[in-house]
Amino acid sequence: xxxxxxxxxxxxxxxxxxxxxxxxxxxxxxxxxxxxxxxxxxxxxxxxxxxxxxxxxxxxxxxxxxxxxxxxxxxxxxxxxxxxxxxxxxxxxxxxxxxxxxxxxxxxxxxxxxxxxxxxxxxxxxxxxxxxxxxxxxxxxxxxxxxxxxxxxxxxxxxxxxxxxxxxxxxxxxxxxxxxxxxxxxxxxxxxxxxxxxxxxxxxxxxxxxxxxxxxxxxxxxxxxxxxxxxxxxxxxxxxxxxxxxxxxxxxxxxxxxxxxxxxxxxxxxxxxxxxxxxxxxxxxxxxxxxxxxxxxxxxxxxxxxxxxxxxxxxxxxxxxxxxx
Numbered sequence: 001x002x003x004x005x006x007x008x009x010x011x012x013x014x015x016x017x018x019x020x021x022x023x024x025x026x027x028x029x030x031x032x033x034x035x036x037x038x039x040x041x042x043x044x045x046x047x048x049x050x051x052x053x054x055x056x057x058x059x060x061x062x063x064x065x066x067x068x069x070x071x072x073x074x075x076x077x078x079x080x081x082x083x084x085x086x087x088x089x090x091x092x093x094x095x096x097x098x099x100x101x102x103x104x105x106x107x108x109x110x111x112x113x114x115x116x117x118x119x120x121x122x123x124x125x126x127x128x129x130x131x132x133x134x135x136x137x138x139x140x141x142x143x144x145x146x147x148x149x150x151x152x153x154x155x156x157x158x159x160x161x162x163x164x165x166x167x168x169x170x171x172x173x174x175x176x177x178x179x180x181x182x183x184x185x186x187x188x189x190x191x192x193x194x195x196x197x198x199x200x201x202x203x204x205x206x207x208x209x210x211x212x213x214x215x216x217x218x219x220x221x222x223x224x225x226x227x228x229x230x231x232x233x234x235x236x237x238x239x240x241x242x243x244x245x246x247x248x249x250x251x252x253x254x255x256x257x258x259x260x261x262x263x264x265x266x267x268x269x270x271x272x273x274x275x276x277x278x279x280x281x282x283x284x285x286x287x288x289x290x291x292x293x294x295x296x297x298x299x300x301x302x303x304x305x306x307x308x309x310x311x312x313x314x315x316x317x318x319x320x321x322x323x324x325x
Contacts, residue, residue, distance in 0.1 A: 029108070029109060029113065032103035032108040032109040033113065033114075035103050036083050036086060036102075036103045036104065036109055036114065036117060037082060037083060037117070037121075038082045040289065041078065041082065041288055042075050042079075043288055043292065044078070044169070044172070045071050045074040045075050045078065045172060046071060048169055048172040048173055048176070048192065049067065049070045049071045049074055049172050049173070049176040050067050050176060051173055051176060052067075052173065052176040052177040052179075052182050053067060053176070053180070054188070054250065054251055055182055055183075055188070055249070055250075056182050063180045066132075066179040066180050067176060067180060069128065069132065069179060070175045070178075070179040073125065073128050073129065073140050073175065074140060074143070074172050074175060076124045076128060077125055077140050077144060079121055080121040080122065080125060080144070081143075081144070083114060083117055083118050083121060084118060084147075084151065085147075086102055086104045086105070087104060087111065087114050087115070087118070088151055089105075090102075090105045090111075091105075092215065093105035096211055096215045097210065097211055098210070098285070099215075125140075136178050136179065138178070139171045139172070139174040139175035139178055140171070140175055142171055143168055143171040146164060146168060146171070147168065149164075150165075155216075156216075156218050157218060158218045158219075158220070158221020158222060161218040162201060162204065163197070165196065166196035166200060167193070169192055169196045170189050170192060170193055170196075173188070173189055173192055174189075185249045186249065187241055187244050187245035187249055188245050188249065190241045190245075191238065191241040191242040191245050194237040194238040194241050195238050195242075197230075197234045197237075198231060198234040198238055198271075199287040199291075201227055201230050201231045201234060202231060202274065202277075202278040202287065203284055203286075203287055204219065204222055205222075205224060205227040205231065205279075206278065206282065206283065206284045206285035207285065208222060208223075208224060208227070209224070210285065228279065231275065231278065231279075232275070235271040235274070235275060236271075238267070238271060239264075239267045239271055242263070242267060243263060243264060243267060246259045246260045246263050246308075247259070247260035251312060251315065251316075252308070252311050252312060252315045253315035253316075255311040255314060255315050258311060259307075259308060259311050262311075263307070263308065266300055266301075266303065266304035267304075269300050270297065270300055270301070270304075273294070273296050273297055273300070274290075274291075274297070277290060277294065
């Protein structure tokens with residue numbers, strides 16, 4: 001059928017009577033396959049994988065190419081994981097007020113087509129890995145193994161479910177370091193881990209507030225007051241860890257102390273705003289969309305990045321200060 005405005009139609013799957021109970025907006029199969037790969041989540045890879053360039057010193061064309069390769073590898077790997085998870089969780093997703101509209105759970109994408117997509121992504125990932133030495137594969141392979149274990153049961157264990165997802169982001173960061181042959185710093189991974197824990201805990205809080213603990217077994221190990229405590233703790237850890245990184249390991253040279261001082265209000269405002277979104281506005285269910293659509297967060301991030309970029313330029317080209325004085 002063709003899509004008709006915003007009219008909601010019934011998607012009927014003769015093999016699953018549950019699908020008949022859920023009206024979903026009709027969309028094409030091709031669009032459903034794209035949605036299955038979660039393209040809006042690819043932003044994570046574009047932001048996290050290139051972070052080691054901050055410690056890389058001189059940016060060469062070879063380093064930039066290897067970072068682009070690492071981003072493409074994790075786009076393929078994460079899309080593979082999203083597709084596989086939706087295939088496994090389709091029955092549980094149908095009981096969720098929002099996830100029931102996912103392509104497989106809603107019946108928009110039949111399982112046979114999802115399996116074809118899964119196989120295609122495997123081939124694409126294998127082709128990308130084949131262009132570099134196997135010694136550079138370990139972060140993405142560890143990511144895949146970890147996600148298989150996660151899907152097979154670890155996601156049902158409270159606390160472990162959020163830590164494993166956060167470690168997945170550290171593996172993205174590690175892939176960036178490996179790709180450009182850069183030594184791993186200490187505080188940047190800690191900062192990233194704390195930030196990811198903050199966002200995932202906020203997502204868990206939103207899930208409990210929206211649908212209770214029945215949808216995800218691990219949620220039975222949490223409560224709203226407990227999550228509020230964990231979110232406050234990790235929010236403080238994010239600020240402290242990143243400011244230590246700026247002051248000790250960042251490529252700002254003689255401007256590290258200034259960078260830490262100037263970053264403090266931006267870091268505090270970012271955490272405060274996120275806590276407001278989660279605890280006051282009951283948001284945070286989709287962290288990427290939350291952060292990318294909130295004008296306050298975007299403006300704060302832009303001004304923060306601009307400040308650090310100026311200090312980075314001054315550190316790389318000290319003669320600029322001499323020419324101004």
